[in-house]
Each structure stands twice: as structure tokens, then as C-alpha cells.
Amino acid sequence: MTAETQAANAAAVADFRARARWQWYEPIFWLGAIAWYFLFPTYLPLGTQVLCSALFALSLDLILGYGGIVSLGHTTFFGIGAYTAGLLAKYGWGEPITCLLAGGVTAAIAGWICSFVIVRVQGVALLLVTLGINLVLYEIANKAYTITGGADGLQGIVFWKVFGVFDYDIEGRVAYIYTLAVVFLLFLVARRIVYSPFGLALKGMRENWKRMPALGAALRHHGALIFVLSAAIAGLAGALLAESVQFVALDSLGVQRSVDVLTMLIVGGTGVLYGSFVGATVYMVVRDQLADLNPAYWYFWIGLMLVVVVLFTRNGVVGALSDAAAWFQRRGRAQS
Amino acid sequence: MADILTTWAALTFNGISFGMILFLISSGLTVTLGVMRLVNLAHCGFAMIGGYIAMAAVDYLGFGLLASVPVAVVGTMIIAAVIERTLFQWTYGISELGQILMTIGLAFVMVALCNILFGPLLHALPVPDWLTGNFTVAGVVVSVYRCFLVVVSGLIAIGIWYVVERTDFGARLRASVDNPRMARCAGINVRRIFSFTFTAGCGLAAVGGVLGTQMLPIEPFYALNYLILVLIVVATGGLGSLKGSFAAALIIGVIDTYGRYILPAGGGFVMYAIVLVVLLARPQGLFARA
Known part of the structure; x- marks a missing residue:
């Protein structure tokens, strides 16, 4: 290897390292999530649901935003996780952390089985298979x-105290902190995946799935791996929700929830990690405020949100924000 | 023994008539997918719009079922053309994901608007007297209306075949499906062909929506509930292949009818299982050219 290529490699590695570095807005975001606990003590159950939905949206972002796999049935894994945790608690084992992990593991196994089909189909067939x-x-x-x-x-579920100490209280304080901690840990995992060489290969696959095999990337293997990881995280999100509300509704497996999570992710922005959090917050808060409306009107607003976001923004709210930031930067430079 | 045979014969006939309606609704989607690779999840919504226009014509203007068909077709085609010019034309260049999201959003808006305008009830359009009743052929009881459906849909299918295979426009359309870039180089205005077939496809969907209300009653969630059946037809038939989707629609119609008879509680179970196996074996669809 000549000195030149060595230097070029080092520069490339430094560039990737720099991209993976924590940005200034990231701690602000998580501090905001902690601040919610103190600012809106009456909205903690809503906050917990937002976090669970955001985690679910994040799992979808891994396959959709990074892997380029469009799924209309991602709630399959969310539901499997929720039912696993719920059934364990109902039939005698209510320890939250093991139930959570069990939800993730069963969802991952289901994802592994599905991945054999998923990586072999594209386009309409893929939509159809997931659905x-x-x-x-x-x-x-x-x-x-x-x-x-x-x-x-699934009714009559009772989860034990978290770490055997903290009991789920009626205001949802324990549930909120527990959920926030788990979501943060899983976010770190997702962040690590996305900025790893594997994550870069996924981005390549999303951008050009014909060229990546020419570079020696094992496309199907990567696709299957990210699908299993995503299924596991979706299962964990489902189990988390089951634990915080102590109930599993049949609609945790419903097509509506798949569409909801897709809408959240799109409204927030795909392939940027924080898009799922922004989208879930916007979506859940708006729906909470419009809860009295006829469901038919709600469909109208979801539909309108999707059409507007696709036609008028490059990548959801996060995309619009980063475009605005870039515009202000350019203007600032032009003036100085 | 004879009883079983006649039951199955009747089921098969019902399945075929159901499949014909499915073909009318899905033929437009097959072509839009083939020419523009446009995944239009709002397609079923156009069949629903056709159904509602016909319903309005029957209820408020006193039209008969058959007289309401042209009204519904023209109305749907106008709406489709306007939507194509205003919304869809912006999505041709964007990613498949963007198209999926935009069109499913559009389907939601259609569902909500129909719910607000016409209410959430199920509607079936009244069948004229001379088409009601049954007759018996070799012991098999056949509904006159379903017979009528098979004949009309069959004629329409022949019409589609003639236009696609025997006319100048059809040749341009086939060229655009086979290779849009090459077709453009040969001086074919692929965009215009697409706009035209999109509108015509929505008109065909409206015919299916109006004539099929006995089997697929008109309701606000029509656009979403029957979408999966239509997607199954298109995916198993192969993109852009009208022959494929015709065969697939008949097969799906018959399998669905059998499934409901054998396993009434199983919902769409039998069908989804079969479709998953088919797509696993042939991801490009049963009848697509490799």
C-alpha cells in the first residue's frame, strides 16, 4: 500500500468517525425527554406511549430508512412481543425485564423465519407478503x-416490581422512567448499528441495490440480519407497551397500527434516527388533542399528512428542519 | 354424488363471476404498475368512487343500474384525470416508497370523504327485474345476474384485448410497458399514454365497482378492504401482464369462493397461505415473462 492510499484511507475513516460523533442537539433531545417527567406529570402515560411508539417507529426506520425494505405489516413483531410478555405475566411469570427480553427474543425468531421470504421479494410482492x-x-x-x-x-395481567423494588404506580411515574431507560439503551444499540460498517452497507443497499453486490456486499444476508434486528426491537417495543399499560389489545396486531407507525416515521423523517421520535411525538400529541373527533375525520388527517409530507418535504419534519438550517447557514455566509 | 358435483359447479361459476369483477377492478392497476412502476394503492378507491356515483345516480336521479354505469364511468374518469394531473404527476420521479405513502394517504382521504358524504353503511345497488332470479342448467342453479356479469366482463375483457393487441395505441402501450426508455426514444409520448391508460383503468375499476356491488358492497372502507385482493391479483399475475392478471383474477375468485365454502370461519386464510407460497416460488408472479 502506498503512502497516498494510506492517507486517503485514514481520511475516509476519520470522515466516518466524524459522522458517528454525537451532535449538539442529541443531548438536548434526551434532556427534553427527562424534562417531560417534571413538566407534564399528568401526561406521563401519554409520554410512555409516545416512547413505545417511537421505539417501534425506530425499528421500522432500521429496515425502511436504512435497509430500503418497505413493510406494511411491521406490527406483526410488535404484537408478538406484546403477547409474549402479556402471556408470561398472565400465567405466572411477571418479572418485567425477563418478560421484556422474552418479547424481543420471540419477535426476533419470528423475524428470522419471515426474513427468508422478505429478502426474496420486492415492490408490490413485498407489500403483499408483509401485509x-x-x-x-x-x-x-x-x-x-x-x-x-x-x-x-389479554386481560388480568400483573407485572411484578421493576428490579423487585419499584411498583407500577397509577400516575405512571415508574413506567415512564423504566420505558425511557429501555428506549435510550435500545436507541444506543440502533445508533451503533447505523454508524457501523454494516450500517453503511445497508445505506448502500438502499441507494443502489444493483451496485452493492458488485462491491461484494452480501445483500440478502444484510437484509435478513437487519430485518431480524428490527423485528427484535419492534418486539421489545410491544413488550414495553404491554408492561406499561398492563393490557394487550388485539389491535396491537392490527393493520391500522402498521399504518400508524409508518405515518409517524414518514412525518418525522426516515433514515435519520430522530425522525421516529419527532414523528411519534407529533402524531400521538395531535391524536390525543383530536381524540374527540370522529375516526373518519382522523383518517382524513392521516391521509392529508402523508400526501403533504411526501409532496412538499424532502424527508418529513426532520428533513424540513435540516433543509431550513442549511438555508439559514447559506444565507448567513452570503451576508458575511 | 351428483349433488356434490352440482354444488361445486355452482361454486366454480360463482367464483368465476367474482374473478371477472376482480379483473375489471385490477386491470387498470396492472397497467399503471407496468408502464410507470407506479404503486397506486388508491386504485381501489376509484372503484369505490364509481360505486358511490352510481349510487347517487340511482338514489337521486332515479337511474336504473345499467343507466348508472356510464354516469359512474365518466364521473370517475374525470376525477381520476384531475387527480392524475394535480397529484400523481409529481410522484413519477420519486421513490417507490414516496409513491406508496402518497397513494395510501390519498386512499385514506377518499375513505374519510366518502364516510362524511355518504355515511358508514353498506350499500348494494338494486338489480333490475329482468336480471334477478335463477335458472337451472343440468341441475346447476345459476343466478341470472352473475351470468350477466360474466358475459359483460367477458366482452370488456375481449375489448381490452382488442385495444391492446390489435390497435396502434395498443402497440404503443405495449412498447411502453416493455421498455419505457426505448419507447421514448422511438418517439412515443409515454407520459400521455400513461395518463390515458391511468384514466381508462380507473374507468374500468368504476365498472367493476358498480356491477360488483352484490359481491363487494359499497362502503367507505371499500378502498382499503378490497385493496389486498386487488394487490394479490396484480402480484400473482405479474406486473403489466393483462393476460396474467385475467388468469390470476379468475383463479383468486374461484379459490376465495371455495375457501369461504369449505372454511367459512377461516377468513382469507386459505388464500393468503396460497399466495405466500406462490410468491415464494415465483416472486415475479405466475405469468410474468422472466
């Missing part, structure tokens, strides 16, 4: 009401 798997599972959960409670949901 189809989701619908089949929904029907099974609906029909097996002796186990899952069917349309009534």
Missing part, C-alpha cells in the same frame, strides 16, 4: 380467544 403475514397472524390471535382473549384483548 399477508400480518393478516394471518391477526386472524390466529382473533380466533384463539381461549389463549389471547380474542377481540377483548
Whole structure:
């Protein structure tokens, strides 16, 4: 290797390192999540749901924003995680952390089984396969009401104290802190994945899935791996929600939830990690405020949000913000 | 023994008539996917709009079912053309994901608007007297209306075949499906062909929506509920292949009808299982050219 290529490599590595460095806005974001606890003590259950949805959206972002795999049935894994944790608690084992992990593991196994089909299809067939798997599972959960409670949901779940010390309280303080801690840890995992060489290969796959194999990237292997990781995180999000509300509704497997999470991610922005958090917050808060509306009107607003975001922004709220920031920077430079 | 045979014969006939309606609704989507690679998840919404226009014509203007068909088709085509010019044309250049999200958003808006305008109830359009009733052929009871459906859809399918295979426009369309870039180089205005087929496809969907209300009743969630059936037809038939989607629609119609008879509680179970296996074996669809 000549000195020149060595220098070029070192520069490239330094560039990738710099991209992975923590940005100034990241601590602000997480401090904001902590501040929510003190500022809105009556909105903690909503905050917990926002965090769970954000984690779910983050899992979708891993396959969609980074892997380029469009799924209309990602709630399959969310539901599997939720039902695993719920069923364990219902039949005698309510230790939150092991239930959480069990939810993640079963969802990962389901994701691994599905990944064999997922990596072989594209386009409409991919939409159909993800949707189809989701619908089949929904029907099974609906029909097996002796186990899952069917349309009534899984009731009578009791989770034990977190670490055997902190009991779930009625204001949702413990649930909020516990959820925030888990979501932060999983965010670190996702962040690590995205900035790793594997994450870069995924981005390459998203940008050009014909050229990546020519560079020697094992496309199907990468696709399957990120799908399993994403399924595991979705399962963890489902289990977290089950633990915080102590209930599993049948609609945690419903197509509507897949569309909801897709909308959150798109409104926030794909492939930027924080998009899922911004999107989930906007979506859940707006829906909370419009809760009295007829569901038909809500459909109208979701639809309008999707159309407007796709037609008028480059990449959701985060994309619009970063475009605005770049514009101000350019203007500042032009004036000075 | 004879009983079982006639039951299955009747089921098969019902399945075929259902499949014909599916073909009418999905044929437009097949072509838009083939020419522009545009994943239009709002396509079923146009069948629904056609159904609602016909319903309005029947209820408020006193039209018969057959007289309402042209009204619905023209109305839907005008709406489709306006939407194509104002919204869709911005999505041709963007990613597949953007198209999926935009069109599913559009489907939601359609669902909400129809719910607000017409209410959440199920509607089936009244069938004229001379098309009601049944007759018996070799022991098999056949509904007159379904017979009518098969004949009309069959004629429309022949019409589509003639336009696509035997006319100058059809040749340009086929060239655009096979290789849009090459077609453009040969001086074909692919955009205009697309706009035209998009509008015509929505008109066909409206025909399916109006004539099929006995099997697929008009309701606000029509646009989403039957979308999966239409996607199944398009995906198993192969993109851009009208012959493929015709065959796929008939097969899906028959399988769905059998499935409901054998396993009424199973929902769409049998079908989804079969479709998953088919797509695993042939991701490009059953009838696509490799």
C-alpha cells in the first residue's frame, strides 16, 4: 500500500468517525425527554406511549430508512412481543425485564423465519407478503380467544416490581422512567448499528441495490440480519407497551397500527434516527388533542399528512428542519 | 354424488363471476404498475368512487343500474384525470416508497370523504327485474345476474384485448410497458399514454365497482378492504401482464369462493397461505415473462 492510499484511507475513516460523533442537539433531545417527567406529570402515560411508539417507529426506520425494505405489516413483531410478555405475566411469570427480553427474543425468531421470504421479494410482492403475514397472524390471535382473549384483548395481567423494588404506580411515574431507560439503551444499540460498517452497507443497499453486490456486499444476508434486528426491537417495543399499560389489545396486531407507525416515521423523517421520535411525538400529541373527533375525520388527517409530507418535504419534519438550517447557514455566509 | 358435483359447479361459476369483477377492478392497476412502476394503492378507491356515483345516480336521479354505469364511468374518469394531473404527476420521479405513502394517504382521504358524504353503511345497488332470479342448467342453479356479469366482463375483457393487441395505441402501450426508455426514444409520448391508460383503468375499476356491488358492497372502507385482493391479483399475475392478471383474477375468485365454502370461519386464510407460497416460488408472479 502506498503512502497516498494510506492517507486517503485514514481520511475516509476519520470522515466516518466524524459522522458517528454525537451532535449538539442529541443531548438536548434526551434532556427534553427527562424534562417531560417534571413538566407534564399528568401526561406521563401519554409520554410512555409516545416512547413505545417511537421505539417501534425506530425499528421500522432500521429496515425502511436504512435497509430500503418497505413493510406494511411491521406490527406483526410488535404484537408478538406484546403477547409474549402479556402471556408470561398472565400465567405466572411477571418479572418485567425477563418478560421484556422474552418479547424481543420471540419477535426476533419470528423475524428470522419471515426474513427468508422478505429478502426474496420486492415492490408490490413485498407489500403483499408483509401485509399477508400480518393478516394471518391477526386472524390466529382473533380466533384463539381461549389463549389471547380474542377481540377483548389479554386481560388480568400483573407485572411484578421493576428490579423487585419499584411498583407500577397509577400516575405512571415508574413506567415512564423504566420505558425511557429501555428506549435510550435500545436507541444506543440502533445508533451503533447505523454508524457501523454494516450500517453503511445497508445505506448502500438502499441507494443502489444493483451496485452493492458488485462491491461484494452480501445483500440478502444484510437484509435478513437487519430485518431480524428490527423485528427484535419492534418486539421489545410491544413488550414495553404491554408492561406499561398492563393490557394487550388485539389491535396491537392490527393493520391500522402498521399504518400508524409508518405515518409517524414518514412525518418525522426516515433514515435519520430522530425522525421516529419527532414523528411519534407529533402524531400521538395531535391524536390525543383530536381524540374527540370522529375516526373518519382522523383518517382524513392521516391521509392529508402523508400526501403533504411526501409532496412538499424532502424527508418529513426532520428533513424540513435540516433543509431550513442549511438555508439559514447559506444565507448567513452570503451576508458575511 | 351428483349433488356434490352440482354444488361445486355452482361454486366454480360463482367464483368465476367474482374473478371477472376482480379483473375489471385490477386491470387498470396492472397497467399503471407496468408502464410507470407506479404503486397506486388508491386504485381501489376509484372503484369505490364509481360505486358511490352510481349510487347517487340511482338514489337521486332515479337511474336504473345499467343507466348508472356510464354516469359512474365518466364521473370517475374525470376525477381520476384531475387527480392524475394535480397529484400523481409529481410522484413519477420519486421513490417507490414516496409513491406508496402518497397513494395510501390519498386512499385514506377518499375513505374519510366518502364516510362524511355518504355515511358508514353498506350499500348494494338494486338489480333490475329482468336480471334477478335463477335458472337451472343440468341441475346447476345459476343466478341470472352473475351470468350477466360474466358475459359483460367477458366482452370488456375481449375489448381490452382488442385495444391492446390489435390497435396502434395498443402497440404503443405495449412498447411502453416493455421498455419505457426505448419507447421514448422511438418517439412515443409515454407520459400521455400513461395518463390515458391511468384514466381508462380507473374507468374500468368504476365498472367493476358498480356491477360488483352484490359481491363487494359499497362502503367507505371499500378502498382499503378490497385493496389486498386487488394487490394479490396484480402480484400473482405479474406486473403489466393483462393476460396474467385475467388468469390470476379468475383463479383468486374461484379459490376465495371455495375457501369461504369449505372454511367459512377461516377468513382469507386459505388464500393468503396460497399466495405466500406462490410468491415464494415465483416472486415475479405466475405469468410474468422472466
